[in-house]
Amino acid sequence: MQFVEWEPAYDAIRRDFGYDRGADRRARDVLGALVGSFDRERLAGLTGASVAIVGAAPSLSADLGRLDDVDQVVAAASAVPVLARAGIAVDLAVTDLDKTPETVRGLTEAGTPVAVHAHGDNIPLLEAQVPTFETTNVLPTTQVEPVPPVQNFGGFTDGDRGAFIADDLGAESLRFVGWAFEDPTVSPEKRRKLWWAARLLVWLERRRGERYAVLDGYRDRVDLPWLEGG
Numbered sequence: 001m002q003f004v005e006w007e008p009a010y011d012a013i014r015r016d017f018g019y020d021r022g023a024d025r026r027a028r029d030v031l032g033a034l035v036g037s038f039d040r041e042r043l044a045g046l047t048g049a050s051v052a053i054v055g056a057a058p059s060l061s062a063d064l065g066r067l068d069d070v071d072q073v074v075a076a077a078s079a080v081p082v083l084a085r086a087g088i089a090v091d092l093a094v095t096d097l098d099k100t101p102e103t104v105r106g107l108t109e110a111g112t113p114v115a116v117h118a119h120g121d122n123i124p125l126l127e128a129q130v131p132t133f134e135t136t137n138v139l140p141t142t143q144v145e146p147v148p149p150v151q152n153f154g155g156f157t158d159g160d161r162g163a164f165i166a167d168d169l170g171a172e173s174l175r176f177v178g179w180a181f182e183d184p185t186v187s188p189e190k191r192r193k194l195w196w197a198a199r200l201l202v203w204l205e206r207r208r209g210e211r212y213a214v215l216d217g218y219r220d221r222v223d224l225p226w227l228e229g230g
Contacts, residue, residue, distance in 0.1 A: 001154040001168055003145055008226035009203070010143050013156055013196055021144060023120025028142040028150050031118035034130040037149040038139040040169070042113055045091060046072050047170035052177050054079045054090075055159040058185065060178030064088065070175060074166050076158035077104050077114065079178055092139075094162040097125040108134040115139040115165060117158070118150065141165075160197040163204055176201075176214035198222050 014021060049071035054060070056079040064086050067073060075083060077095035080103050093107050096117040107114050116138050118126055130138065139151070141161065146152040153168045155161030163174055181198045182191070198215065199222045205212055 001152075001164060003152055006152060006154045009154070009200065012226040013143075016192070016196070020120050023123075024118070024142065024144045027118035027120050027123050027126065028144055028147060030123055030126050031116065031130065031140045031142070032147060032150045034126065035116075035135045035138045035140050035149060038113070038136075038151075040139075043092060043139075043165075043169050046074075046166050048172050050173045050175065051166045051171040052175045053159060053163045053166065053179075054083065054177050055179040056082070057178045057180035057183060059180060061086075063177045066175065066177050072166075072171075074162040076162065077107070078158070080107065082178075092162070092165065094158045094165070096122055096158060097129055098122065101125070101129045104129070105133055108137040111137060113137050113139055115141050115161070117141045117143070117161065119143055139165075154200075156200055157193050157197045160200045160204075163201060167204060167208065174208075174210070174212065176212055179214045181214075181218060195222070199224055203227070 051072045051074055052067050052070040054073060054075035056076050060079055060082050067088060072091045074092045075090045077093045078099045080090055080093055083090060090112060092113050094115045095104050096119060104114050114137060140149055142150045142152050153165045155164035166174060181194045198218045201215055202219050202222055203224055205215060
């Protein structure tokens with residue numbers, strides 16, 4: 001996704017949450033100074049593949065059987081411990097470091113690519129944690145204008161950002177496992193973020209000409225305020 005396409009969605013999210021574009025840019029630059037360029041060819045396995053996009057909803061353990069016939073697994077980092085206990089490896093983890101930085105560190109040390117996201121609220125985490133990672137395995141991402149080596153694929157939460165990365169890298173199909181847009185165990189702010197994830201996946205579904213079962217019951221309830229008539 002080109003930034004010109006993503007920017008209206010980002011602006012809508014920023015207005016809703018009161019995010020500071022300047023702080024997001026500063027976070028992008030902090031992350032960019034901590035890592036080098038990531039070779040996207042390392043994720044070539046996503047191209048033309050069936051890709052599971054794995055979230056960390058309470059249903060994940062019961063849903064693991066749905067991963068048996070996919071080619072690649074892209075997971076929110078907070079879902080990785082559940083997958084690891086079941087002996088399921090991930091091909092790409094996605095995180096903004098708000099949870100389980102030790103999981104991220106272990107993945108990078110094991111050679112697994114991790115998309116680490118920079119935003120205005122996680123600068124201290126970036127500064128404290130990223131230097132402890134094997135940074136050759138870090139794919140740096142941002143939600144503002146990309147400045148190499150930091151890239152912008154679109155997406156807001158770890159889970160939907162994983163879907164946008166898989167889309168950008170040419171995934172043939174996407175399957176959503178371990179997702180819940182209405183999780184009563186999370187904070188009100190997190191519930192708002194999950195609702196934005198639903199909005200963005202409806203947009204992605206339209207762009208790809210697909211229908212994702214995870215959106216059943218939601219696609220007609222969400223608005224896409226950054227799209228005219230959306």
